[in-house]
Amino acid sequence: MDTKNLISLIFLLQAIINGVNLSIAQKPGPGQLFVCSSKAGNFTSDWVVERDVALTALLVNRDESKGYYSGTVFGQSETIWGIALCPSTIKPQACRDCANTTVTYLKNNCPKQKEGVAWTSLERVFCMVSYAEFELKGKFNEWAYATFKSPPNQSPYTAAELExxxxxxxxxLKGMVTQTPKFYGSGSVIFGPGSRTLYGSMQCTYGIGIDGCMACLSGITNRVHSCSKQRSLSxxxxxxxCYFWYRHKNFLP
Structure with a gap:
């Protein structure tokens, strides 16, 4: 091979290598959404610091029997409660990593509001972090909503079939959720002429009770149809x- 052709080959190989590296660098980050509420007012600057302490404390206190993290900071004039929730079937470290990302995102986007919640959607993990100036456990106070969906018109089935x-x-899954203290259920159904499988998981925050959990899951089942109407794969x-997550591809542990 002459020198000219050798140099051309080297440039071609380098372009291929750079192209691979570029695709890795441009890989999309996790899907994240947040909702802040100022209905109860805003924290003072000192209590913003305490709020951040409470959120950080979430990643330490995991109740393995319930599958969630919780933390509380008591002060002279304010008390802050927080909860971090992940699927109970994932490894604790995966939950902490997801929650850590969500805590940072939540602190950045709800800088002083007295109530906030954020969700992070990863390939096989979905997590939620919320905080308030009142105790969250035992409160069925549904005020924030989020929807994540893949691009439309990818499902091989019609919107009606998918719905x-x-x-x-x-x-x-609702039947499974009511049978576990972790308020979590996952599984699949087979449908369609091609016997395709639809996978899903559901979970409620601990402490809202079975009635509150079922009401929440019924509500988000209706909301997830905004995805099925667009024939989204997930x-x-x-x-x-609570949340309801479905995918055509198996994402369950």
């Missing part, structure tokens, strides 16, 4: 109390 199977999947509907 019907999502309802079947939701009913199956979708998540979430509130500050």
């Amino acid at each position: 019907k199977e999502l309802n079947n999947l939701a009913n199956k 979708g998540i509907a979430a509130t500050n109390n």
Whole structure:
């Protein structure tokens, strides 16, 4: 091979290597959404610091029997409660990593509001972090909503077919949620002429009770149809109390 052709080959190989590196560098980050509420007012600058302490404390105190993290900071004039929730089937470190990302995101986007919630959607993990100036456990106070969806018109089934199977999947998972102290359920249904599988998981925050959990899951089942109506391959509907996640591809542990 002459020198000219050798140099051309080297440039071609380098371009291929650079192209691979560029695709890795431009890989999209996690999907994240947040909601802040100033209905109860805003924290003073000192209590913003304490709020951040409470959120950081979430990543230390995991109740393995319930599958969530919680933290509380008591002060002379304010008390802050926080909860971090992940699927109970994932490893604690994966939950902490997701929650850590969400805590940073929440602190940046809700700088002083007295109530806030944020969600992070990763490839196989979905997590939520919320805080308030009142105790969150035992409170069915649904005020924040989020939806994550893949691009439209990718499902091989019609919107009506997908909606019907999502309802079947939701009913199956609701039965599982009520049977576990972690208020979590996951599984699949097979449908369509090609015997395709639809996977899903559902979870409620601990402490809202079975009635509150079922009301929340029924509500987000209706909300997830905004994904099925667009024939999205995957979708998540979430509130500050629960979520429903479906995908055509298996994402379950």
